[in-house]
Amino acid sequence: EAQVTQNPRYLITVTGKKLTVTCSQNMNHEYMSWYRQDPGLGLRQIYYSMNVEVTDKGDVPEGYKVSRKEKRNFPLILESPSPNQTSLYFCASSQLRVDGANVLTFGAGSRLTVL
């Protein structure tokens, strides 16, 4: 089944304890992206990647790192999490089309709480 898999789905951690949220897709998609969703703010893009070893900042990159060493994986790293990073995180991927349309397939989400 074509899908985007995120882990963990739920995590409670403490301020300053490094964590990684993994994201893997099995559709050979070139484009991958991380979003966070907060009440009243909608979805905001954190980082995105156009292909292996190509990453770029989205609208809210502060406090996050990413890497794209393999096409299928795009982990999100929080080096020193803070309570304002408590959020629902989504990974998404797509095959970029000739017409420029970017139709995303989303993972199920990772709910992160930082105490």
Place this chain on the structure above:
Amino acid sequence: SQQGEEDPQALSIQEGENATMNCSYKTSINNLQWYRQNSGRGLVHLILIRSNEREKHSGRLRVTLDTSKKSSSLLITASRAADTASYFCATSSQGGSEKLVFGKGTKLTVNP
């Protein structure tokens, strides 16, 4: 930067009625998409309409686009309880088409 803004923020209807949600955006777009999100789950793509299209249908969904007013509407006909979800528009700007910017969503409740 937020591009799309959905209206209304919340909508409650009875099963069988039609639901209409609107999206307004600020800059010229390449295309506009609608996504659905069931409570706390991942978003699912519903339909895409290009900037040179005015109307598109998919099953019970009808999307219109008015580029002169910078607005789009999503109509769900003969709604069902299973349509209860949040609906988001996402715009792709001209010249940066891989970047999608999402609105804050319309929360639709369909009462049985």
